[in-house]
Amino acid sequence: MADVIHLRERFFSMLKKDLIFRNPLRAMGSEDHDPNEEILPVGGFGAVLARAGLGKTSLLVQLALDGLLRGRNVLHVSLADPVRKVCLWYEEVFRNIAAQYRIQQMEQMWETILPHRLIMTFGKGGFSVPKLEERLSDLAEQDIFLPKIMLIDGLAFESDDIAGTLSELKALAAAYGLHVWFAVRTHRDDPPGPDGMPATVGRVADFFDVAFQLKPDGSSILVQPLKGTTKDADRSDLILDPSTMLIRDLAATQSA
Amino acid sequence: MRDFFIPEKTVLDRDRRFSEKGVKKKMISNKNVRNIGISAHIDSGKTTLTERVLFYTKRIHAIHDVKGKDGVGATMDSMELERERGITIASAATFCEWNGHEINIIDTPGHVDFTIEVERALRVLDGAVLVLCAVGGVQSQSITVDQQMKRYRVPRIAFINKCDRSGANPFRVVKQLKEKLGHNAVAMQIPIGLEADFKGVVDLISMKALFFEGDNGEIVREAEIPETLLDEARERREELVDAASLFSDELTEAILEEADISEAMIADAVKKGALAREITPVFMGSAYKNKGVQPLLDGVVQFLPSPDEVKNFALEMTDQEKEVALTSDPADRLVSLAFKLEDGPYGQLTYVRVYQGTLAKGDTIYNVRTGKKVKVGRLVRMHANQMEEIETVPAGFIGAMFGIDCASGDTFVHQGMELTMTSMYVPEPVISLAIVPKDNKAQINMSKALNRFTKEDPTLRTYVNDETNETIISGMGELHLEVYLERMRREYNADVDTGMPQVAYRETITQLAEFNYIHKKQTGGAGQFGRVGGYMEPTAEADFIFENKVVGGAIPTQFIPACEKGFRNCLPKGPKLGFPVANVKVVINDGSSHSVDSSEMAFQAAARGAFLEGYNKAKPVILEPIMKVTVETPTEFQGAVMGTLNQRRGIILGTQDEGPMCVIEAEVPLSDMFGYSTVLRSSTQGKAQFTMEFSAYKQVPKSIAEELIKKAAEGKKHVA
Numbered sequence: 001m002a003d004v005i006h007l008r009e010r011f012f013s014m015l016k017k018d019l020i021f022r023n024p025l026r027a028m029g030s031e032d033h034d035p036n037e038e039i040l041p042v043g044g045f046g047a048v049l050a051r052a053g054l055g056k057t058s059l060l061v062q063l064a065l066d067g068l069l070r071g072r073n074v075l076h077v078s079l080a081d082p083v084r085k086v087c088l089w090y091e092e093v094f095r096n097i098a099a100q101y102r103i104q105q106m107e108q109m110w111e112t113i114l115p116h117r118l119i120m121t122f123g124k125g126g127f128s129v130p131k132l133e134e135r136l137s138d139l140a141e142q143d144i145f146l147p148k149i150m151l152i153d154g155l156a157f158e159s160d161d162i163a164g165t166l167s168e169l170k171a172l173a174a175a176y177g178l179h180v181w182f183a184v185r186t187h188r189d190d191p192p193g194p195d196g197m198p199a200t201v202g203r204v205a206d207f208f209d210v211a212f213q214l215k216p217d218g219s220s221i222l223v224q225p226l227k228g229t230t231k232d233a234d235r236s237d238l239i240l241d242p243s244t245m246l247i248r249d250l251a252a253t254q255s256a
Numbered sequence: 257m258r259d260f261f262i263p264e265k266t267v268l269d270r271d272r273r274f275s276e277k278g279v280k281k282k283m284i285s286n287k288n289v290r291n292i293g294i295s296a297h298i299d300s301g302k303t304t305l306t307e308r309v310l311f312y313t314k315r316i317h318a319i320h321d322v323k324g325k326d327g328v329g330a331t332m333d334s335m336e337l338e339r340e341r342g343i344t345i346a347s348a349a350t351f352c353e354w355n356g357h358e359i360n361i362i363d364t365p366g367h368v369d370f371t372i373e374v375e376r377a378l379r380v381l382d383g384a385v386l387v388l389c390a391v392g393g394v395q396s397q398s399i400t401v402d403q404q405m406k407r408y409r410v411p412r413i414a415f416i417n418k419c420d421r422s423g424a425n426p427f428r429v430v431k432q433l434k435e436k437l438g439h440n441a442v443a444m445q446i447p448i449g450l451e452a453d454f455k456g457v458v459d460l461i462s463m464k465a466l467f468f469e470g471d472n473g474e475i476v477r478e479a480e481i482p483e484t485l486l487d488e489a490r491e492r493r494e495e496l497v498d499a500a501s502l503f504s505d506e507l508t509e510a511i512l513e514e515a516d517i518s519e520a521m522i523a524d525a526v527k528k529g530a531l532a533r534e535i536t537p538v539f540m541g542s543a544y545k546n547k548g549v550q551p552l553l554d555g556v557v558q559f560l561p562s563p564d565e566v567k568n569f570a571l572e573m574t575d576q577e578k579e580v581a582l583t584s585d586p587a588d589r590l591v592s593l594a595f596k597l598e599d600g601p602y603g604q605l606t607y608v609r610v611y612q613g614t615l616a617k618g619d620t621i622y623n624v625r626t627g628k629k630v631k632v633g634r635l636v637r638m639h640a641n642q643m644e645e646i647e648t649v650p651a652g653f654i655g656a657m658f659g660i661d662c663a664s665g666d667t668f669v670h671q672g673m674e675l676t677m678t679s680m681y682v683p684e685p686v687i688s689l690a691i692v693p694k695d696n697k698a699q700i701n702m703s704k705a706l707n708r709f710t711k712e713d714p715t716l717r718t719y720v721n722d723e724t725n726e727t728i729i730s731g732m733g734e735l736h737l738e739v740y741l742e743r744m745r746r747e748y749n750a751d752v753d754t755g756m757p758q759v760a761y762r763e764t765i766t767q768l769a770e771f772n773y774i775h776k777k778q779t780g781g782a783g784q785f786g787r788v789g790g791y792m793e794p795t796a797e798a799d800f801i802f803e804n805k806v807v808g809g810a811i812p813t814q815f816i817p818a819c820e821k822g823f824r825n826c827l828p829k830g831p832k833l834g835f836p837v838a839n840v841k842v843v844i845n846d847g848s849s850h851s852v853d854s855s856e857m858a859f860q861a862a863a864r865g866a867f868l869e870g871y872n873k874a875k876p877v878i879l880e881p882i883m884k885v886t887v888e889t890p891t892e893f894q895g896a897v898m899g900t901l902n903q904r905r906g907i908i909l910g911t912q913d914e915g916p917m918c919v920i921e922a923e924v925p926l927s928d929m930f931g932y933s934t935v936l937r938s939s940t941q942g943k944a945q946f947t948m949e950f951s952a953y954k955q956v957p958k959s960i961a962e963e964l965i966k967k968a969a970e971g972k973k974h975v976a
Contacts, residue, residue, distance in 0.1 A: 076910075082436070083910030083921050107796075111954065119910030123435075126913050135911070138895030144902045 038067075038149070040181070043174040045166070045207050046228070049184045049198060050214035054221055056183035057081075058245035059214065060151050061093045063181055067149040068113040075147035077132065078121045079154030086119045096244040118145050127155075129168035136176060147176070153183040157200050166207045186213075196226050214240060223247060286564045286584060286652040288357045290556055291609070293378060295405070296387035301417040305387055305543040305552075306350075306361060312474060312550055313352035313359070349596070349607055349638045349654055354553045360654045378408040379677075380595045380609035380654065383560030385552070386414045390424035390450075390540070393917075394432040395888055395945070402437045411530050413537045413559050414439075415552050419447050420454040420542040430538055432914075439536040442499045442526070444555065445548070446492050447540050448485060457540055457548050458485055460493045461519050466551060473546025499535060500525035523558055530559045563652030568611045570667070570675035573624065580675060582612040586650035589613050589670035590621060593677040594657075597664050597712040604708075606657045607638070608649065611677070613670060615655065616648040624667045624676045634658040663711050685717050685730035686881045686926055686950050689737050690755035692726055701750035702727070709740050716740060730760065733948070734930060759927040761964070762879040762953055763830030764839045768793040771870035772846070775862035778853075785853035786811075786862035788819055789846030792870045794839055800827055801841040811847035811859070818856035819844055822863025831868055832876040833968045838953070842867070877955045878964060881926045884951040887936065889944035891918045896939045904928035905957075923951055927960075 040046045048063075050056045064074045078086050098106040120135060139145040150173070156162070173180045186198040193202040197211065205211070210228030214221050223238035241248050296302045310316045351360045362381060378384065384405055388394060405412055414433060416426040426447055433441035445457040448465060456467040458481050465482060469475040481489050497517060501508045504525035510517050529535030537559050541548015563584050570591055571577040582591055590613035598605040608615065615621070619632045636643040636656050649655035662668075667676045693699040706718045706729070716737075717730045731737045734757060744750045772789040788811065795801055802820045811819065823842050830837040847862075885906065889897045891913065897920055898908055906924035929948060936944050956964070 083912050083919075087909060115907050118908060120913070121910060122913040123915065126915060131913070135894070138898070142895060142899045142902065144898050144908065 038072075038179045040179040040209055042177050042179065043170065044179055044209040045170070045173070046179070046181045046210040046212075047184050047201060047208050048181065048212050048214065049186050049201060049226070051186055051188060054214040054216065055240045055242075055245050056185070056214065057089055057153055058093060059212075059223070059240065059247065060153055060181055060183050061089050062097075062247055064117065064149065064151055065090070065094060065097065065113070068116050071116065072148040073116050073118070073146060075136075075145070075150045076117065076119045077127075077150060077152045078119065079127050079152070079156075081121065081153070083119050083121055086121065090117065093245070096246050100244065100246060118147070129165060129172060133172055136172070140176075147178060150178045150180045151183075152180065155182060155184075157184050157204070163204050163207075166204055170207060182208075286586075286650075287562045289360070289562055289652050290357060290560050291360045291362075291380065291382045291563065291652070291654060292556055292560055293362045293381045293384040293410075294387060295378070295384055301389065301543050302387040305385075305415065305417060305549065308473075308543045308546060308549045309359075309361065309553060310350065310352055311472065312553065313354050315350065315352045349656070351637060351654070355557055357557045358653075359553070359556060362654075378405055378410050380593060381408075381410055382563055382566045383556070384410045384412040385556065386412050386536075388414055388416050388429050388433070389421075390416045390419045390426050390429060391421050393425075393429045394436045402439075406533075409533065411533050411559075411561060413530065413539065413552075413555050414441060415548075416538060416540045417543055419450060419540055419548070420452065420545045422451050424450050424454070426450075426538075426540045433536060433538065440499060440529070440534055441536045441538050442496050442529075443492055443540075444496065444526075444537045445540050445551065446485065446489055448482065454542055454545065454547065457551060458489045459551060460489060460496050461522050463489060463493065466548075468547045468550070473549070476550050496526075497522060500529060503528040503532070503535070527559050531561050531565060563611075570611070570677050573674035573676055577676075584612060584651045586614045586652075588651070589673060590615055590619075590668065591670075591673070591675050591677070592621075592649075592668045594660075594662050594664060594666045594668060597662070597708070602634075603659045604661065604711075605636075605638075606660045606662060607654065608657055608668065609654050610649050610651050612651050614648050614650045615657075615668070617646075620671060621668045622671045622673070623662055624669055624674065625663070626666070629671065630660050630662075630668075632657055632660070664714060685715060685732060686760055686883075687733060687737065688728050688730040688758040688760060689741075690721070690726040690728055690758070691741070691752040692755075694751040694753060698750045698752060701748040702744060702752055705740075705744040705748035705750050709743070713740075726755070728758075732950075735933075757930055759880055759925075761833070761835040761956070762838045763832050763835045763876055764837065764879055765792060765794050765871060765874035765876050767875050769870045769874035771866040771873075773862055773866035773869050774848075775858055775865055777858075782855075783850075783853035784855065784858035784861065785850035786815070786855075786858040787846075787848040788822075788844055788859065788862045788866040790842065790844035790866070790870075792840055792842045792867070792874055794874075795841040796839060797841075799838045799840075800824065803841065803843045805843055805845040806847060807845075810849075811844070812849055812854070815849065815854065815856060815859040816844075818859040819847075819863040822860035823867050825860070826864055826867040826871075830876070831871050833878060833964055835878065837871075838879070842870075878961050879953040880956045880960075882923050882951045882954045883926050883929060883948040885922045885924045885929070885946055885948045887920045887922070887944055887946040889918055889920065889940055890916060893940040893944055894918045894920065897936070897944060900932070900935055900939055904932070924948075925954075925956075926950075 046063075048056050048059050060076075064076060067074045076086055081089075094110060095106070097103075098109070103109060118139075120132075122131070136147070139147075152169075155165070159165070169180065172178070184201055186200050190198040190200050192198055193205075195202070195205060196213075197205045198213070201208070201211070205227070208227060211226040213224045213226050215224050216222075217239075219242065221240040221242060223240060239248050240246070294302045294306055307316070349360065349362050351358060353359070386402065386405070416429050418424060419426055427443070430441045430443055433439045444460055446460065447454060448456045448458060448467075456465060458465050462478075463481060465479045465485075467477045467479060469477050497507070497511065500522050501511055502525075504521065507517065507521050507525045509515075510521060526535055526537055530537055537555060539548060539552045539555050541552065543549055568582045568584070569579045570582055572580050590610065592608050592610040592613075592615055594606045594608050596607035598607070615632060615635065617632055617635045620629050621632060622629055634657070635646050635649060636658065637646050637654075638656050643656070646655060669675050691702070693702045706727070710716050710718055715732050719728055720726070721728055729737055729740065731740070737757070741752065741754065744752065768791055770789075770791045772787070774787045775784060777784040790805070800823075802823060804816050804819075806816070827837045827840075829835075844866075849859075885901065887897050887901070894911065898911070901908055901920065901922045901924060904924050905928050906922040909921045909923060912919040912921070932946065936946055
């Protein structure tokens with residue numbers, strides 16, 4: 001029976017590779033970005049900026065699923081939603097991806113990636129970097145979970161001490177070799193700085209290697225590169241499909 | 257056996273009130289009835305609270321605590337076993353009177369293994385009190401219970417108990433009610449002092465301080481609000497009025513016009529919100545210290561609905577189960593639901609809730625499920641382990657009948673009606689245990705006990721394994737089965753030996769496979785011939801689907817049902833390891849027959865052969881039940897708890913940090929959860945607790961599958 005299992009694994013591995021290859025997220029990296037590698041460097045920070053309700057969490061979850069398909073352990077830290085709600089996000093986005101790419105064996109595929117994800121939520125005001133570090137070291141010491149990608153959703157960027165928090169996180173990311181993505185909530189009246197970054201993150205922009213902004217454009221939402229890609233900041237290759245909240249390659253859609 | 261005590265004097269009293277003619281003469285109106293449940297997390301003090309309620313409503317004359325030193329135990333914990341364990345297992349129904357209102361209380365168990373009891377109680381209740389611990393707050397079981405209440409659309413009020421305990425913080429619990437359960441929780445009171453200084457409460461509607469005096473807090477003294485609490489009380493009252501104003505134009509107008517806001521105005525608005533399940537009024541106190549219980553009773557009367565205010569529906573059996581609204585008129589035709597059975601010295605006691613009409617002694621009623629007519633003998637009202645004889649149970653009331661043979665969940669109606677109350681959600685059992693009686697006497701008693709228990713509790717199933725001849729009982733968890741075994745010993749004197757708990761494994765296929773099987777037998781006499789061709793494939797839609805795509809009479813039409821039967825017969829015992837087969841679709845599209853030798857038997861045999869042929873090619877796998885496990889632990893043990901779950905093949909879905917406590921959610925195979933409570937206790941100094949519920953069936957890993965195959969082979973050898 002060993003060969004049977006092997007074939008089954010090979011099937012899923014091929015399916016995953018195909019999904020990674022077809023994933024429009026690879027366009028978020030620089031021109032010479034290898035789709036099998038991370039968009040961010042080790043210890044690097046990436047940001048997805050948007051106003052409330054535009055799809056930050058959905059994009060973050062897609063980044064997470066991309067990592068999970070590549071076999072990376074993903075730690076999703078939510079400072080806003082309970083575990084159950086974050087789980088629902090993943091299930092919903094994965095279901096949409098499965099439908100879009102017509103994956104027949106969605107359940108089995110889900111089972112193979114689930115062990116690579118861990119959600120950690122903190123109640124309002126309950127989050128601190130030392131606490132997160134304590135949890136991470138707990139997980140690592142017992143060999144339960146060693147994340148490679150960390151997503152942080154709901155961090156208060158308007159707080160006075162944000163620079164301090166980010167520099168602590170930077171040290172943590174370096175120590176654990178993490179690639180860290182943040183969802184950053186901006187405001188309608190947030191004026192863009194000279195580098196195009198909204199004021200909310202402008203003062204801490206140096207921490208970030210890559211930044212994207214979700215911008216409504218008629219009936220679709222553009223994924224506009226702000227920092228860290230070689231692409232033209234005025235040109236957006238990617239859009240978030242408002243019906244599925246999945247990212248789509250605009251050029252590919254148009255040529256199709 | 258439970259001893260029922262019949263107080264003679266009370267019998268007469270009850271007879272007067274509920275005599276047949278009394279329905280017209282003197283009867284408490286439906287409007288003054290409240291059918292409530294008290295639901296909560298284990299150990300949040302609901303049994304103590306019920307005890308106090310009974311004391312203040314003069315149903316009992318002394319207070320006995322759960323695990324009390326006097327060894328009497330709380331009144332509602334009527335079973336010996338419950339007293340010993342300090343937990344409530346069966347829902348004891350009781351009633352009491354408060355300010356001219358009759359309150360029927362179902363005390364519900366708190367452990368998740370007994371949720372069928374909770375579900376049943378909620379099915380027949382019009383409102384509920386959700387008891388929460390002022391220290392522990394909204395715990396995982398409270399979430400489960402709350403979901404159940406939502407399912408049955410039960411309006412509720414909350415009681416934050418144990419305000420006298422160190423670490424009590426009722427407003428943190430109010431916040432948790434909002435954040436974790438999504439309730440629009442509104443404090444109706446604020447505490448006067450907390451922890452050891454807890455003295456009483458401030459009523460935010462009347463703006464009076466309430467103190468509880470006398471030996472047992474039976475005297476409620478009203479006083480002015482202490483100066484130090486005045487600002488907080490005003491602020492909280494404003495919040496209350498704000499929340500209530502959404503449900504009353506009159507109140508909104510009064511606020512806008514800055515007119516006087518009367519107490520009745522606020523109370524009416526809160527009631528409207530509570531009935532719509534859009535406000536959860538929150539009361540506070542300490543049942544153990546006899547504080548805050550009487551205002552809670554006022555709250556039950558004021559904010560929970562009477563049977564008249566709840567819309568109940570039955571299903572019309574003769575009209576495609578169309579919903580029919582019930583009237584709650586005692587003069588209408590009877591519709592009632594048997595929601596609980598108990599065994600007593602006078603025979604089976606059936607708890608019944610009457611939704612429409614009146615159930616009267618001597619009436620002939622009709623069991624919709626069995627189609628049988630039964631005559632109502634004795635009718636009683638239960639008060640924990642005492643009872644009072646009555647003549648009638650009118651709509652909206654709860655009573656109990658003697659000597660009626662029925663199952664839990666049966667609907668009794670007036671003859672000629674075909675209505676059934678919505679069937680209750682009954683989950684499938686996930687764990688089994690082999691039991692062998694120690695002697696002949698135990699064998700007889702065990703049968704009696706199981707017969708009773710399975711009627712009482714639909715989540716408990718029992719059958720005899722043909723191969724081992726052992727009796728197998730299946731249920732919802734280890735504790736669930738354990739409690740029934742103990743009840744068997746104590747109540748029925750049936751001593752049994754038990755095997756290791758067995759997980760309910762299943763088998764399924766993972767890919768499409770074709771079959772083409774010929775059954776041919778010619779050994780003298782009439783021969784047998786049948787050929788069945790087609791394919792089988794996995795399906796998520798049902799446990800088994802059979803589709804006939806045979807064209808041109810390749811298999812004569814009269815033999816198609818035999819083919820289906822042949823396939824179906826293979827399902828209870830899967831070819832791989834003998835576990836039930838699930839999620840398989842069989843399509844037959846070809847075959848052949850013989851004009852003389854083909855028969856139903858031949859095609860059944862051909863289908864069995866075809867199933868075996870296809871099944872082995874379709875990559876069969878074993879599935880095991882996966883439980884969703886939620887552990888609540890102080891944060892310092894988070895790592896240790898995750899370690900214990902990890903060791904049990906658990907996938908940790910997430911951790912939720914909530915100040916000093918942390919909730920860990922994981923998916924763990926049931927087979928690895930045996931004995932987990934002991935492990936959890938020892939690794940967290942007894943400070944963590946867990947709940948689990950069935951999540952899904954998933955494929956077992958290869959190593960476990962091999963172990964199971966080995967075990968099955970050994971078992972076969974043993975049987976041989």
